[in-house]
Amino acid sequence: MTDDTRTMRPTGPSRRDLGRWTLAAGGFALAASSPLRFARAADPVKVGVLLPRSGHLALIGQACQRGADISVPILADLGYAVELMNADTESSPDVGRTQAEKLIREGAHVLMGCFDSATTAAVAQVAEQRGVPFVVNIAADPKITEQGYRYVFRNFPTSAMLGMGGLSLLNDLFQATGATPKTAVLMHVNDSFGQSMLGGINALAPKIGLPFEIVETIAYDPKARDLSVEVAKAKAAGADLHLVVTRLNDAILMVREMVKQRYEPMGIISPGSPGMYEKQFFKTLGKNADYCITNVAWFDPKQELNGVLQSAFEAAHPEETYELNVGFTFEAVLVAADAAKRAGSTDPQALTEALRATNLSNRVMLGGPISFDEKGQNLNIKSAAIQNRDGRPEVVLPAPNATMEPVFPMPGWGSRG
Numbered sequence: 001m002t003d004d005t006r007t008m009r010p011t012g013p014s015r016r017d018l019g020r021w022t023l024a025a026g027g028f029a030l031a032a033s034s035p036l037r038f039a040r041a042a043d044p045v046k047v048g049v050l051l052p053r054s055g056h057l058a059l060i061g062q063a064c065q066r067g068a069d070i071s072v073p074i075l076a077d078l079g080y081a082v083e084l085m086n087a088d089t090e091s092s093p094d095v096g097r098t099q100a101e102k103l104i105r106e107g108a109h110v111l112m113g114c115f116d117s118a119t120t121a122a123v124a125q126v127a128e129q130r131g132v133p134f135v136v137n138i139a140a141d142p143k144i145t146e147q148g149y150r151y152v153f154r155n156f157p158t159s160a161m162l163g164m165g166g167l168s169l170l171n172d173l174f175q176a177t178g179a180t181p182k183t184a185v186l187m188h189v190n191d192s193f194g195q196s197m198l199g200g201i202n203a204l205a206p207k208i209g210l211p212f213e214i215v216e217t218i219a220y221d222p223k224a225r226d227l228s229v230e231v232a233k234a235k236a237a238g239a240d241l242h243l244v245v246t247r248l249n250d251a252i253l254m255v256r257e258m259v260k261q262r263y264e265p266m267g268i269i270s271p272g273s274p275g276m277y278e279k280q281f282f283k284t285l286g287k288n289a290d291y292c293i294t295n296v297a298w299f300d301p302k303q304e305l306n307g308v309l310q311s312a313f314e315a316a317h318p319e320e321t322y323e324l325n326v327g328f329t330f331e332a333v334l335v336a337a338d339a340a341k342r343a344g345s346t347d348p349q350a351l352t353e354a355l356r357a358t359n360l361s362n363r364v365m366l367g368g369p370i371s372f373d374e375k376g377q378n379l380n381i382k383s384a385a386i387q388n389r390d391g392r393p394e395v396v397l398p399a400p401n402a403t404m405e406p407v408f409p410m411p412g413w414g415s416r417g
Contacts, residue, residue: 043081043340043346044081044082044083045081045082045083045109045110045336045337045339045340045346045351046083046084046085046107046108046109046110046346047068047082047083047084047085047108047109047110047111047112047333047336047337048085048087048100048103048104048108048110048111048112049065049068049084049085049086049087049112049113049333050087050089050096050099050100050103050111050112050113050114050119050123051064051065051068051086051087051088051089051113051114051115051329052088052089052090052091052092052114052115052116052119053065053088053089053090054088054090054091055089055090055091055092056091056222056223056247056249057091057115057116057247057248058091059248059249059278059280060115060247060248060274060278060325061088061089061091061115063278063279063320063321063323063325063326064115064137064138064325064326064328064329065086065329066313066316066317066320066326067137067313067325067326067327067328067329067330067333068084068086068112068329068330068332068333069084070309070312070313070316070317070326070330071329071330071333071334072084072333073312074308074309074312074330075333075334075337079341080334080337080338080340080341081337081340082333082336082337084333085103085106085107085108087099087100087102087103089113089114089119091116091119092119093118093119093121093122094122095119096113096114096119096120096122096123097119097122097123097125097126100122100123100126100127101126101130104126104130104132108132109132109133109340109346109348109351110132110133110134110135110336110339110340110348110351111123111126111127111132111133111134111135112134112135112136112137112329112332112333112336113136113137114136114137114139115137115138115139115325116139116191116193117139117140117141117144117191117192117193117196118141118191118192118193119139120136120139120141120144121139121141121143121144121192124136124144124147124149124152127149127151127152128147128149128150128151128152131151131348131349132151132348133151133152133153133336133339133348133351133352133355134151134152134153135153135154135155135332135335135336135355136152136153136154136155136156136332137155137156137328137329137331137332138156138324138325138328138329139154139156139193140156140157140158140159140161140162140193140196140197140272141158141159141192141193141196142158142159142160142196143196145158145375145376145377146375148375149376150352151348151352152376153335153355153356153358153372153376153378154372154376154377154378155328155331155332155335155370155372155378155381156297156328156378156381157272157297157381157383158196158377159193159196159197159199159200159272160196160200160203160204161379161381162197162200162271162272162273162296162297162383163197163200163201163203163204163271163272164200164204164208165272165295165296165297165382165383166270166271166272166295166296166383167201167204167205167208167210167271167295168208168383169271169295169383169384169385169397169398170208170210170269170271170295171208171209171210171211172385172397172398173269173293173385173396173397173406173408174211174408176397176399176405176406177406177407177408177409179266179408179409180211180212181211181212181239181240181241181265181266181267182211182212182213182240183212183213183214183215183237183238183239183240183241184212184213184214184215184239184240184241184242184243185214185215185216185217185218185234185237185239185241185242185243185265186198186201186214186216186217186218186243186244186245187218187219187220187230187231187234187242187243187244187245187246187254188217188218188219188220188244188245188246189219189220189221189222189245189246189247189250189273190219190220190221190222191222193245193273194219194222194245194273197245197271197272197273198217198219198245201214201243201245201271212240212241214243215237215239216233216234216237216239218230218233218234220250222246222247222249222250223249224250224253225253226253227250227253227254227257228257228260228261230254231254231257231258231261231263232261234263235258235261235263239265240265240266241265241266241267241269242258242263242265242267242268242269243269243270243271244268244269244270244273244276245270245271245272245273246270246273246274246275246276247273247274247275248274248275248278248280248281250275251275251276251278251281252275252280252281252284252285255268255285255288255289255292256285256288258413259288259413262413264412264413266408266409266410267291267292267293267408267409267410268291268292268293268410269292269293269294269295270292270293270294270295270296271295272294272295272296272297272383273294273296274296274324274325275294276289276292276293276294276388277294277296277321277323277324277386277388277393278321278323278325279319279320279321279323281388282321282388282391282392286391287416288413288416289388289391290388290389290390290391290410290416291387291388291389291407291410291411292387292388292410293385293386293387293388293396293406293408294385294386294393295383295384295385295386296324296383296384296386297324297328297365297366297367297381297382297383297384298324298327298365298366298383298384298386298395299322299324299327299364299365299366300363300364300365300366300367300401301395301401301403302401303362303363303364304362305362305363305364306327306363306364306365309326309327309330309364310322313326321392321393323393324365327364327365328365330364331363331364331365331370334360334363335355335358335360335370336351336355338354338358338360339351339354339355339358340354342354342357355372356372358370358371358372359371365381366381366382366383366384366401367380367381367382368380384397384398384401385397385398385406387404387406387407389404389407
């Protein structure tokens with residue numbers, strides 16, 4: 001079992017360096033006169049960070065970890081005192097549960113994580129039993145905030161929210177491009193996230209009035225190392241559109257197999273799952289990664305804090321992609337730090353009460369202020385259509401937030417670049 005539960009100290013660029021980075025769009029600099037700077041907090045809040053830094057979800061977990069790490073110097077410049085206690089869940093709910101217990105014993109004031117829904121659900125049980133607040137950075141299974149838990153706070157959309165936002169954007173895409181599929185096949189991972197997304201899609205599709213019929217549904221193991229049979233089945237269905245609910249590794253396997261089998265639908269679209277906007281997806285697939293679309297919660301380019309985070313991240317990690325794993329993990333640490341500052345205490349009960357009263361308008365992601373309902377769910381999150389273009393994810397819808405116009409249908413595999 002690998003872990004790193006020591007206090008996180010900033011590495012790489014110093015906090016002073018971060019303060020000098022500016023927004024390319026507006027020339028905003030972190031300085032004493034900035035409206036985002038506050039009085040410095042006295043006692044640091046110890047955040048136990050639980051992420052899958054190894055195992056089959058390792059690449060995404062490592063991306064989330066970068067978002068947590070870079071939060072420390074940025075939040076320090078904004079007047080928050082944070083210490084990270086990092087632990088590797090190894091992509092396993094059982095390990096995540098054990099590591100959560102360990103972090104609490106070693107003094108974590110609040111837990112944060114865990115990306116995958118199964119591990120998040122396991123850690124939520126630990127947090128509830130131990131009376132320690134838990135801020136969810138990424139995990140979409142609705143059950144996490146439907147258990148009546150008092151200590152769980154999720155700043156990420158549920159699968160139903162993702163499904164509603166993602167499916168609604170499909171009609172916007174068809175209208176914007178003038179191309180409308182009549183049939184679709186749905187390939188999805190069979191883990192708890194994939195199953196909850198499947199349930200949401202089946203329930204919401206008729207209500208939204210989608211113009212196509214899902215003629216085939218194909219489930220598969222996210223740990224699979226060969227998807228040739230599943231892709232062949234999808235191709236045989238003869239559908240116009242290829243809908244997917246993926247993780248990272250399986251998304252790569254799927255597209256590779258589609259190219260190999262010359263399966264060319266009008267488009268490959270996810271109504272709200274990870275994988276296709278990740279850096280490794282682009283690195284591995286090259287030009288074949290382009291034109292895939294993911295409808296998902298994303299950054300708000302109009303938010304000042306988003307500019308600060310993006311500028312700092314790209315300076316610290318020029319070879320990595322700035323994407324939602326970074327943004328939602330940063331916001332989770334921000335939520336914990338803000339609660340501790342308002343509470344003036346690291347006592348679990350005081351932190352929990354402060355978390356219930358969260359109202360953060362200075363945020364990174366699309367949507368209204370970060371706040372939590374009586375179940376601990378933030379409902380103020382919006383989705384955007386992200387299309388892979390020229391080796392990077394670009395916002396193509398909604399139009400007011402778009403950096404490019406959408407392309408649909410996608411070009412065939414043999415006619416690219």
